[in-house]
Amino acid sequence: MQTREDALALDRDDPLAPLRERFALPGDTLYLDGNSLGARPKASAARAQAVIEAEWGRDLIRSWNTAGWFALPRRLGDRLAPLIGAAEGEVVITDTISVNLFKLLSAMLREQARRAPERRVIISERSNFPSDLYIAQGLIAQLDRGYELRLVDDAAELETAIDADCAVAMITHVNYRSGYMHDMAALTHHAQQAGALMLWDLAHSAGAVPVDLNGAMADGAVGCTYKYLNGGPGSPAFTWVPKRHQASFEQPLSGWWSHRAPFAMEPGFAPDASISRFLCGTQPIVSMAMVECGLDIFHETDMGAIRRKSLALADAFIALVESRCAGLELRLVTPREPARRGSQVSFEHPHGYEVMRALIARGVVGDYREPRILRFGFTPLYTRFVDIWDAVEALREVLATEVWRAPEFAARTAVT
Amino acid sequence: MQTREDALALDRDDPLAPLRERFALPGDTLYLDGNSLGARPKASAARAQAVIEAEWGRDLIRSWNTAGWFALPRRLGDRLAPLIGAAEGEVVITDTISVNLFKLLSAMLREQARRAPERRVIISERSNFPSDLYIAQGLIAQLDRGYELRLVDDAAELETAIDADCAVAMITHVNYRSGYMHDMAALTHHAQQAGALMLWDLAHSAGAVPVDLNGAMADGAVGCTYKYLNGGPGSPAFTWVPKRHQASFEQPLSGWWSHRAPFAMEPGFAPDASISRFLCGTQPIVSMAMVECGLDIFHETDMGAIRRKSLALADAFIALVESRCAGLELRLVTPREPARRGSQVSFEHPHGYEVMRALIARGVVGDYREPRILRFGFTPLYTRFVDIWDAVEALREVLATEVWRAPEFAARTAVT
Numbered sequence: 001m002q003t004r005e006d007a008l009a010l011d012r013d014d015p016l017a018p019l020r021e022r023f024a025l026p027g028d029t030l031y032l033d034g035n036s037l038g039a040r041p042k043a044s045a046a047r048a049q050a051v052i053e054a055e056w057g058r059d060l061i062r063s064w065n066t067a068g069w070f071a072l073p074r075r076l077g078d079r080l081a082p083l084i085g086a087a088e089g090e091v092v093i094t095d096t097i098s099v100n101l102f103k104l105l106s107a108m109l110r111e112q113a114r115r116a117p118e119r120r121v122i123i124s125e126r127s128n129f130p131s132d133l134y135i136a137q138g139l140i141a142q143l144d145r146g147y148e149l150r151l152v153d154d155a156a157e158l159e160t161a162i163d164a165d166c167a168v169a170m171i172t173h174v175n176y177r178s179g180y181m182h183d184m185a186a187l188t189h190h191a192q193q194a195g196a197l198m199l200w201d202l203a204h205s206a207g208a209v210p211v212d213l214n215g216a217m218a219d220g221a222v223g224c225t226y227k228y229l230n231g232g233p234g235s236p237a238f239t240w241v242p243k244r245h246q247a248s249f250e251q252p253l254s255g256w257w258s259h260r261a262p263f264a265m266e267p268g269f270a271p272d273a274s275i276s277r278f279l280c281g282t283q284p285i286v287s288m289a290m291v292e293c294g295l296d297i298f299h300e301t302d303m304g305a306i307r308r309k310s311l312a313l314a315d316a317f318i319a320l321v322e323s324r325c326a327g328l329e330l331r332l333v334t335p336r337e338p339a340r341r342g343s344q345v346s347f348e349h350p351h352g353y354e355v356m357r358a359l360i361a362r363g364v365v366g367d368y369r370e371p372r373i374l375r376f377g378f379t380p381l382y383t384r385f386v387d388i389w390d391a392v393e394a395l396r397e398v399l400a401t402e403v404w405r406a407p408e409f410a411a412r413t414a415v416t
Numbered sequence: 417m418q419t420r421e422d423a424l425a426l427d428r429d430d431p432l433a434p435l436r437e438r439f440a441l442p443g444d445t446l447y448l449d450g451n452s453l454g455a456r457p458k459a460s461a462a463r464a465q466a467v468i469e470a471e472w473g474r475d476l477i478r479s480w481n482t483a484g485w486f487a488l489p490r491r492l493g494d495r496l497a498p499l500i501g502a503a504e505g506e507v508v509i510t511d512t513i514s515v516n517l518f519k520l521l522s523a524m525l526r527e528q529a530r531r532a533p534e535r536r537v538i539i540s541e542r543s544n545f546p547s548d549l550y551i552a553q554g555l556i557a558q559l560d561r562g563y564e565l566r567l568v569d570d571a572a573e574l575e576t577a578i579d580a581d582c583a584v585a586m587i588t589h590v591n592y593r594s595g596y597m598h599d600m601a602a603l604t605h606h607a608q609q610a611g612a613l614m615l616w617d618l619a620h621s622a623g624a625v626p627v628d629l630n631g632a633m634a635d636g637a638v639g640c641t642y643k644y645l646n647g648g649p650g651s652p653a654f655t656w657v658p659k660r661h662q663a664s665f666e667q668p669l670s671g672w673w674s675h676r677a678p679f680a681m682e683p684g685f686a687p688d689a690s691i692s693r694f695l696c697g698t699q700p701i702v703s704m705a706m707v708e709c710g711l712d713i714f715h716e717t718d719m720g721a722i723r724r725k726s727l728a729l730a731d732a733f734i735a736l737v738e739s740r741c742a743g744l745e746l747r748l749v750t751p752r753e754p755a756r757r758g759s760q761v762s763f764e765h766p767h768g769y770e771v772m773r774a775l776i777a778r779g780v781v782g783d784y785r786e787p788r789i790l791r792f793g794f795t796p797l798y799t800r801f802v803d804i805w806d807a808v809e810a811l812r813e814v815l816a817t818e819v820w821r822a823p824e825f826a827a828r829t830a831v832t
Contacts, residue, residue, distance in 0.1 A: 029476065038466065059442075096698055130675070134685040284648075335438075
């Protein structure tokens with residue numbers, strides 16, 4: 001891709017190009033932040049209106065049955081399952097990723113307390129998304145039984161760190177900052193050989209890269225629907241537990257939705273035998289219903305096609321940045337090796353925060369992550385090759401003109 | 417109220433009558449189930465559309481700041497606060513009631529483990545909403561340190577049950593089935609005198625009856641926004657923690673939203689000093705935003721006026737049922753004393769399930785709760801006196817004609 005015309009030609013040949021029409025995208029924005037908040041499927045507005053006006057407004061309480069609200073966490077879980085290599089009846093859409101991680105990590109520690117009570121260490125990475133680490137720390141403090149969260153500083157250390165003390169390896173498949181992607185099958189195999197349970201966080205994987213949880217024989221996973229899956233702001237998260245663990249994994253957030261007979265209204269808790277035991281309480285139906293609009297679009301293609309385009313977009317982006325922005329202090333943080341990266345590319349710049357603010361002011365929306373990281377997400381359902389070209393041109397101008405030094409780009413405010 | 421004309425006259429004189437216009441109510445339904453799912457504020461459709469099309473669709477990730485998404489859990493908590501006698505900065509809207517109960521009960525047990533470690537009993541009622549009991553059971557099993565959930569069978573036994581072994585009294589203010597309402601101030605005082613912490617579940621209280629948490633000096637509360645507060649199906653719940661406990665209560669679901677600097681992305685957890693420490697992860701923004709539409713309507717009146725009409729509706733309903741349905745096997749379950757009941761009235765009938773199904777088939781929507789309970793909720797923002805008249809007439813006809821014996825009303829399906 002040497003010219004903008006090359007980019008336009010690639011778009012013309014792109015088999016995924018027609019799917020961009022399924023999204024409502026603002027005309028003045030070049031959006032490369034779908035790894036933080038996915039773009040809006042056009043269908044979501046009408047779907048929400050139907051839930052609000054007909055299901056809630058007209059049918060009221062009856063909609064729990066007639067509109068299938070009760071079934072949503074499992075039905076949408078089943079629709080998501082093929083994207084992550086899960087089987088029917090193994091996924092629920094519910095709660096937030098942090099709450100789901102608490103449930104699953106609790107269940108795994110409890111399982112290990114039965115199997116191998118001497119194992120008291122949770123292994124993770126210091127570079128993991130902090131909320132995952134905070135959840136582990138919160139659980140450890142609550143249990144107060146000598147559990148320890150041990151963090152490695154380099155992915156290469158993981159295999160030796162997962163040793164005979166390790167109860168659970170809690171790893172995020174694709175790193176939120178660097179875009180580094182672990183080898184799920186290899187690390188799962190290693191962890192299990194070492195006697196640990198393997199818990200994957202798929203926040204930056206589901207809908208971004210092909211995932212095969214059952215192929216890898218993983219022990220559990222959580223993930224997000226509001227990034228690559230385009231479910232809407234804060235749409236409910238998901239939990240995957242393979243069939244072989246469902247009857248034994250016990251999670252402590254045992255609300256009525258996890259009971260085997262929620263409407264019997266018995267005072268004693270008895271967990272459902274299925275994945276439903278990972279539910280807890282009543283879910284936000286409007287936000288939940290829109291998750292389906294995002295999933296619908298994925299069902300028109302497959303993760304193989306999405307991955308091919310994702311890598312092509314990222315390769316083009318890296319090559320263009322390194323040629324056209326040469327000498328402008330950008331350093332690639334994401335691995336070059338395709339098998340080791342997700343669907344984002346991160347560059348470090350000494351003034352990354354200000355540079356990203358200046359870029360956003362020109363309508364090129366990526367995001368910034370501490371420290372000094374410019375993050376660009378590629379979402380093949382709606383990102384075009386010409387967007388890559390234009391984004392790199394904007395980045396080059398921002399850096400070459402040093403417009404990012406303007407005072408308006410210096411003030412720090414929270415950006416998710 | 418002797419005639420339908422009397423009911424219409426009461427509606428003409430009702431100062432709350434104009435607020436009914438703020439709700440979208442189906443023409444063919446007489447809705448007495450706002451205690452399960454509140455009716456839809458008309459404003460909610462446009463509010464959701466604005467969030468979906470403008471905030472999500474057009475402004476995308478920027479809306480976390482520009483549309484105030486980050487601030488929603490606290491800003492809406494502050495708007496809810498006056499309805500429950502809470503102060504600014506004491507309430508967050510977040511997660512589900514069961515998840516919030518887990519957080520708060522965990523925090524209270526931990527507080528007692530420091531103050532009075534010999535206290536190992538949670539006191540509640542066998543008739544409490546089962547999910548609350550399940551959450552306590554799940555937490556106790558997880559902690560595995562000899563905690564016990566002790567259930568009383570009669571509210572009159574509570575005061576003696578809350579003794580020197582009691583760590584936390586976990587009580588639902590208004591019973592979901594009977595409509596019985598506890599004396600919040602008296603029971604809180606008693607529990608604290610006995611050395612226990614007092615946790616209130618306000619699922620059937622918030623927006624239903626005047627509540628004064630700070631006046632009662634309670635220790636913590638959780639509640640629901642999708643019933644009397646009309647937030648929408650499964651809209652996020654709330655947690656109240658008084659200022660005096662915020663710095664010491666530690667909850668284990670310590671996701672990034674509870675961190676004092678969530679965007680510093682530090683690997684170590686440090687809780688925020690404020691009510692924000694009771695947040696966990698990213699919330700479902702569309703479902704959350706609609707909570708405000710319900711709260712807006714409450715801010716046009718006050719809980720005193722709502723309570724006066726609620727009691728008048730319920731008194732009229734009880735009197736009419738007992739006169740017009742005399743001899744038809746209905747038995748009042750809800751206390752007659754106004755101070756001891758919430759905003760619902762329950763009657764027992766030997767064939768309650770079938771009777772309610774037959775009633776719903778005629779467009780009179782109450783609900784059924786095991787065993788044998790017909791439950792009717794009164795929501796003064798949109799329930800009219802003429803609705804009471806018409807509902808009792810429909811009930812009388814269903815019972816007198818025994819239409820409920822038709823086979824179509826016998827099959828059991830889940831009804832929330």
